[in-house]
Amino acid sequence: MHKLYVIKPGAAMPEIPSRFAIEAGESLDMTIVVMPGVSCELPLAVELLGEGAQANLYGVYVCGTEEKVNISVNLSHKVGHCNSNQIFKGIAGGKSHVSFDGRIVVAPDAQKTEAYQSNHNILLSDDARVDTRPQLEIYADDVKCSHGATVGRLNEDEQFYMRSRGITLKEARTLQMISFVHPALQGIEDEDLRESLASEIEDAIRSIL
Amino acid sequence: MNDILLEIRNLHARVEEKEILKGVDLTIRKGEIHAVMGPNGAGKSTLSAVLAGKPQFVVTEGSITFMGQDLLAMTPEQRAWAGIFLSFQYPVEIPGVSITNFMKTAVNCRREAQGLEPMKAGDFLKLMKEKMAFVQMKSEFSKREVNVGFSGGEKKRNEIFQMAMLDPTLSILDETDSGLDVDALRIVASGVNSLHTPEKAAIVITHYQRLLDYIVPDVVHVLKDGRIVKTAGKELVDQIEERGYDSITE
Numbered sequence: 001m002h003k004l005y006v007i008k009p010g011a012a013m014p015e016i017p018s019r020f021a022i023e024a025g026e027s028l029d030m031t032i033v034v035m036p037g038v039s040c041e042l043p044l045a046v047e048l049l050g051e052g053a054q055a056n057l058y059g060v061y062v063c064g065t066e067e068k069v070n071i072s073v074n075l076s077h078k079v080g081h082c083n084s085n086q087i088f089k090g091i092a093g094g095k096s097h098v099s100f101d102g103r104i105v106v107a108p109d110a111q112k113t114e115a116y117q118s119n120h121n122i123l124l125s126d127d128a129r130v131d132t133r134p135q136l137e138i139y140a141d142d143v144k145c146s147h148g149a150t151v152g153r154l155n156e157d158e159q160f161y162m163r164s165r166g167i168t169l170k171e172a173r174t175l176q177m178i179s180f181v182h183p184a185l186q187g188i189e190d191e192d193l194r195e196s197l198a199s200e201i202e203d204a205i206r207s208i209l
Numbered sequence: 210m211n212d213i214l215l216e217i218r219n220l221h222a223r224v225e226e227k228e229i230l231k232g233v234d235l236t237i238r239k240g241e242i243h244a245v246m247g248p249n250g251a252g253k254s255t256l257s258a259v260l261a262g263k264p265q266f267v268v269t270e271g272s273i274t275f276m277g278q279d280l281l282a283m284t285p286e287q288r289a290w291a292g293i294f295l296s297f298q299y300p301v302e303i304p305g306v307s308i309t310n311f312m313k314t315a316v317n318c319r320r321e322a323q324g325l326e327p328m329k330a331g332d333f334l335k336l337m338k339e340k341m342a343f344v345q346m347k348s349e350f351s352k353r354e355v356n357v358g359f360s361g362g363e364k365k366r367n368e369i370f371q372m373a374m375l376d377p378t379l380s381i382l383d384e385t386d387s388g389l390d391v392d393a394l395r396i397v398a399s400g401v402n403s404l405h406t407p408e409k410a411a412i413v414i415t416h417y418q419r420l421l422d423y424i425v426p427d428v429v430h431v432l433k434d435g436r437i438v439k440t441a442g443k444e445l446v447d448q449i450e451e452r453g454y455d456s457i458t459e
Contacts, residue, residue: 166289179305
């Protein structure tokens, strides 16, 4: 079953387990959303212990002031024939500081592993900072693994194109950011829930512009 | 004088320290279609970018007045609200943003600037459907991400679709014929022609005469090295076609 955790100011911090042991045939499906105005530590250790185990981890963070968000994922493929997929996308504005440590370890006997990880970030200000450290440690030889990490800024050609159609700069930036984080909501299968969360994130993005 | 839409006076503009426009004068009246022709590097695309307000282009001298307003004091979005539309030579891809969402935002930003309520969803969808049919776009087009994976012809039809949706007073078509096959060229040209009224005007920027066989200009200008060196009727197009830009002198 998919689990959704939304961390936001004015609400109790949800209790997110930091260790997960996934047995044969089981699946961990989780989305974490960090709204503006909260600092948090999110250490996640996932072990895939039996063949056919799966982990799908998604994360979105939106920071606009002085938040400190530290995410570290330690994903361990202990046996073969397991899949893991991670998509973390975030926006850092103001003087916020985000760090993402993503470690994937594939054990020597964990053949036929598929492990993917991406962490993409948008910086909105010169004072915001993002440190992203993806690490792959692969000790098996018959695996499919990839990781990608970027820190960038909003594309100005897109903004000019939108503005030339009468879209204000603020709306253009909002559209860009919503479309940027949206892929990280794909783990939420319930369409109504996904769209209501997307609109909550849109409000959060507007609040930091 | 009331029928003047656009007046460009002694326009100088630069991009990255390089002066591209070196004193352009141009007056456009209601109902007119102007062609701006010229060799590569003459400054044609710079002129269109300056009119639309692209931030990287810096005007160093001169003025542009659009319907009595100082165009250079306006942001790109304010220019769009005032009725200027630029059809891009290279339309920009916007991953993750659907055509519907893009157009809805554009239409409603303008309505908000005009003090109007957002358009009703039903009215908006009806308008989309009508304008999509106008450029012969299938219904799934509205769900596609803006220009992502579009062919050259689809991108240009998308530009004309947006032009039809926004109903501008002055349309600037920057090399709209580049990359188009004959069928797409016909669709685009007939779109432009049927949107034209005695109250509106268009600037057709092109290197070749091909598009001007379909969109017939009232006035033809030749831009060379940042200045308009010749202005005449549409017979100038034939002279360029026969004898090239080198034959055009002040």
